[in-house]
């Protein structure tokens with residue numbers, strides 16, 4: 444069953460003309476991350492690679508392609524978590540870096556903190572030699588058009604585009620997860636969502652499993668969705684059942700919709716969502732699995748993708 448990698452490209456409602464782009468993007472990301480696992484790499488290396496590929500893909504709401512805040516600017520959040528040491532690193536409201544997930548990993552590995560925000564995170568990025576990119580290089584025409592069409596401040600929760608994320612278990616049984624997002628379009632400047640919050644946007648524990656979340660960030664934070672699902676798994680529920688239970692609780696208790704990818708240390712995995720769609724892909728035993736709509740699950744040999 445090991446290694447295994449599962450990625451998502453965000454829960455929400457994906458416009459018809461972007462469905463193929465979204466599905467192709469998650470398949471490419473899972474292939475990139477799984478290659479690392481096949482070569483004996485760590486779960487952390489695999490999730491960071493998969494999320495980096497999604498951040499670099501302008502068809503997702505993370506890195507280049509991020510949605511714009513109320514001022515028409517990109518502000519991004521990202522997190523990683525290592526289930527061995529329960530170590531985590533996150534950044535919030537960062538602007539001029541191409542790959543916030545890599546900066547989050549540096550926070551975990553090179554500081555004694557778990558989250559750095561805004562200017563402080565950017566100072567840290569400079570100190571680490573992370574190249575700064577021009578803010579415009581992260582803005583796509585699509586994101587600009589969406590923003591121009593939704594200038595109503597109450598519209599920041601409407602028609603969300605998805606966050607990206609990944610969970611993996613490597614051959615040694617280490618669990619890791621990573622999540623990255625541009626947040627909600629037209630959000631207030633300085634708004635930080637669930638993605639940067641340990642237990643909200645991600646959680647990993649080698650003893651139980653790992654989760655990367657996507658969806659309504661304020662709702663995810665209220666129920667600490669990723670940690671909630673891990674608690675359900677601790678209580679004996681399967682990755683799939685625990686994911687369904689967490690999403691159902693969030694819907695019933697705070698009216699939030701979203702999605703998750705979940706693994707347990709044996710390599711059982713789930714990609715579940717309460718939103719109309721979530722693009723996802725998984726790789727295990729040289730096969731990839733992928734889907735977008737409820738109960739959709741295509742599969743093909745990974746060799747056919749190379």
Ligand code: GLY
Pocket residue numbers: 606624625626627635636637638656657658659660661
């Ligand atoms: N789930 C991503 C966000 O709300 O920012």
